[in-house]
Amino acid sequence: xSSKNTTMKAENLTKIFGSGHTEVVAVxxxxxxxxxxxxxxLLGPSGAGKSTLLALLGLIRPPNTGRITIDGTVVFENHxxxxxxxxxxxxxxxxxxxxxxxxxxxTAAENVRLAMEIDDQPAKxxxxxxxxxxxxxxxxxxxxxxxxxxxxxxxxxxxxxRALANHPSLILADEPTAxxxxxxxxxVMELFAKVAHEQNxxxxxxxxxxxxxxxxxxxxxxxxxQLRKSYN
Amino acid sequence: xxxxxxDIQHNIGRFILTTFGLGLLLMIVMGxxxxxxxxxxxxxLLVDRLAADLWIVQKDTRxxxxxxxxxxxxxxxxxxxxxxxxxxxxxxxxxxxxxxxGKPLRITVQGLSWPQDKGNWLPIVAGRALGQAHYEMLxxxxxxxxxxxxxKFGKDIYTIVGLTxxxxxxxxxxxxxxxxxxxxxxxxxxxxxxIRLERSARYARAQNIDLGKTQPQTIERTxxxxxxxxxxxxxxxxxxxVKVRPSYNPEQVxxxxxxxxxxxxxxMQQQKQLLLRGIVERSRRQLGLFRILLIIVxxxxxxxxxxxxTLDKLHDIAMLKLIGARNSVILxxxxxxxxxxxxxxxxxxYIIGHWLFPFFPRKVVLTSNDLWLLAAIVVGISIISSLLxxxxxxxxxxxEVLA
Numbered sequence: 001x002s003s004k005n006t007t008m009k010a011e012n013l014t015k016i017f018g019s020g021h022t023e024v025v026a027v028x029x030x031x032x033x034x035x036x037x038x039x040x041x042l043l044g045p046s047g048a049g050k051s052t053l054l055a056l057l058g059l060i061r062p063p064n065t066g067r068i069t070i071d072g073t074v075v076f077e078n079h080x081x082x083x084x085x086x087x088x089x090x091x092x093x094x095x096x097x098x099x100x101x102x103x104x105x106x107t108a109a110e111n112v113r114l115a116m117e118i119d120d121q122p123a124k125x126x127x128x129x130x131x132x133x134x135x136x137x138x139x140x141x142x143x144x145x146x147x148x149x150x151x152x153x154x155x156x157x158x159x160x161x162r163a164l165a166n167h168p169s170l171i172l173a174d175e176p177t178a179x180x181x182x183x184x185x186x187x188v189m190e191l192f193a194k195v196a197h198e199q200n201x202x203x204x205x206x207x208x209x210x211x212x213x214x215x216x217x218x219x220x221x222x223x224x225x226q227l228r229k230s231y232n
Numbered sequence: 233x234x235x236x237x238x239d240i241q242h243n244i245g246r247f248i249l250t251t252f253g254l255g256l257l258l259m260i261v262m263g264x265x266x267x268x269x270x271x272x273x274x275x276x277l278l279v280d281r282l283a284a285d286l287w288i289v290q291k292d293t294r295x296x297x298x299x300x301x302x303x304x305x306x307x308x309x310x311x312x313x314x315x316x317x318x319x320x321x322x323x324x325x326x327x328x329x330x331x332x333x334g335k336p337l338r339i340t341v342q343g344l345s346w347p348q349d350k351g352n353w354l355p356i357v358a359g360r361a362l363g364q365a366h367y368e369m370l371x372x373x374x375x376x377x378x379x380x381x382x383x384k385f386g387k388d389i390y391t392i393v394g395l396t397x398x399x400x401x402x403x404x405x406x407x408x409x410x411x412x413x414x415x416x417x418x419x420x421x422x423x424x425x426x427i428r429l430e431r432s433a434r435y436a437r438a439q440n441i442d443l444g445k446t447q448p449q450t451i452e453r454t455x456x457x458x459x460x461x462x463x464x465x466x467x468x469x470x471x472x473x474v475k476v477r478p479s480y481n482p483e484q485v486x487x488x489x490x491x492x493x494x495x496x497x498x499x500m501q502q503q504k505q506l507l508l509r510g511i512v513e514r515s516r517r518q519l520g521l522f523r524i525l526l527i528i529v530x531x532x533x534x535x536x537x538x539x540x541x542t543l544d545k546l547h548d549i550a551m552l553k554l555i556g557a558r559n560s561v562i563l564x565x566x567x568x569x570x571x572x573x574x575x576x577x578x579x580x581x582y583i584i585g586h587w588l589f590p591f592f593p594r595k596v597v598l599t600s601n602d603l604w605l606l607a608a609i610v611v612g613i614s615i616i617s618s619l620l621x622x623x624x625x626x627x628x629x630x631x632e633v634l635a
Contacts, residue, residue, distance in 0.1 A: 090556025105242030118557040
């Protein structure tokens with residue numbers, strides 16, 4: 001299941017919300033690994049537990065049981081964090097969501113720089129890399145625009161640039177194309193594949209969009225909190 | 233990249249309005265302190281200006297400011313005979329209200345011991361000191377009277393020969409300075425009919441007492457001016473102010489005069505304390521209470537503003553946490569905005585206050601100590617007010633971005 005190239009390994013993850021009569025098992029005994037340079041699709045109906053699994057993998061929520069290892073370091077052992085989770089998210093992860101979630105009072109370039117500057121990178125370095133990333137994603141000409149001045153597709157590209165800012169090992173995307181039309185949606189998915197292959201990052205994308213599955217290296221299907229199928 | 237600054241720039245209109253509103257509130261807090269200082273300054277102004285070593289007043293009274301004091305005018309001469317006394321001047325002060333251009337004009341009339349005292353010690357900004365024994369006056373600028381203007385008080389017309397600056401009574405009324413005789417003439421002015429009635433009553437009383445029966449000349453005099461009556465004498469004065477020779481200890485002179493059975497003697501410090509405790513104390517407490525309440529109100533308003541500003545940014549704060557921002561980044565965002573809001577509002581209060589306070593009906597005195605203290609309080613309430621927002625921000629979970 002794992003190799004030298006594995007960036008993230010999740011073992012027997014379970015996440016339960018509530019207790020007693022209100023108890024809901026959102027993720028049940030899920031194990032998976034993601035390699036660097038690999039793009040993985042996570043499919044499933046609403047309520048299957050995809051977003052919860054993504055939150056567990058992204059260290060946003062602690063699991064009740066199970067273990068998460070990132071680049072060889074155990075981060076969660078059951079619900080116990082073994083490292084500074086926020087620092088780990090800052091340095092190892094990139095996140096993209098259905099909405100771009102750009103900080104509205106910053107320009108596109110500043111949103112990308114922010115991810116680096118909160119990791120104490122000098123302004124000179126962050127400016128240079130932000131411009132490189134925006135250029136790479138084809139939105140350099142919108143660098144000085146605010147979120148409100150960007151189209152949905154442009155906002156998502158800036159969000160991807162922000163996710164890439166700190167050379168992450170793993171990029172987690174939760175339905176990143178849901179708010180886009182099919183053409184732009186496919187463009188964004190192709191962008192993730194490009195990022196995975198060129199930047200050597202593992203990419204996990206939660207999606208409902210079956211039209212772009214050919215882009216992914218691997219597809220996982222979830223149902224009732226469990227991984228049911230996995231196919232290449 | 234400074235997030236606080238960028239957020240403010242993004243919502244600059246709202247920030248300016250908030251700062252301006254808060255600034256006006258702080259200006260009132262600043263003004264309250266200034267009014268209190270003005271009260272103290274007004275109350276002690278004359279005592280400070282006169283710089284008398286001793287104040288001699290009626291026995292067992294706390295005059296002449298805190299309560300009425302009446303002492304005979306010749307006390308001035310008695311005091312002058314005491315060893316160590318350099319000068320002794322009669323002190324007369326009373327407030328009158330007249331109509332001028334349809335508006336009330338309140339004047340505190342101050343008598344100067346002519347010819348020793350011509351008012352040269354006053355801060356005269358136009359004209360000159362008194363130059364003759366009668367019918368001249370010095371008026372404070374705050375009375376809005378013109379140099380050379382002639383005004384009728386009682387039966388006489390007085391010419392304004394000089395204007396003083398910042399000479400106001402403890403109650404905030406502008407002062408006017410006359411010779412002692414003129415000040416008393418104004419104070420005891422009565423109508424002709426009243427004088428006639430008083431003389432006939434006096435005549436009737438004198439006919440029925442031994443003095444009148446044995447000294448017919450006295451009965452004749454009752455029909456003349458009261459000042460010519462030996463039994464009545466000139467009208468009393470309020471106090472005698474004394475300066476002690478430099479080679480003498482004022483306390484020694486004070487203890488000598490204090491032995492006289494008809495007077496009470498205060499030194500300058502005691503007189504100031506009487507003024508402050510009697511006249512300013514209640515106002516001080518009231519202004520202090522208002523000030524505290526306004527500071528609390530300002531803190532609550534600031535807390536609500538900062539809390540609302542934080543609520544507006546909760547999603548962004550959750551996003552910052554999700555991408556791994558430290559708590560210090562989030563704390564800095566809120567705290568810096570709070571401090572900037574407080575400091576700029578203080579600046580607005582200072583600038584508008586400096587422009588507006590001179591138009592206030594009471595004197596507003598801003599001392600650097602008070603300004604620094606208020607600045608420290610503003611910084612304090614900025615920090616405390618931001619705590620509510622900070623607590624809310626720190627409880628935001630990064631997974632709220634997913635919601």
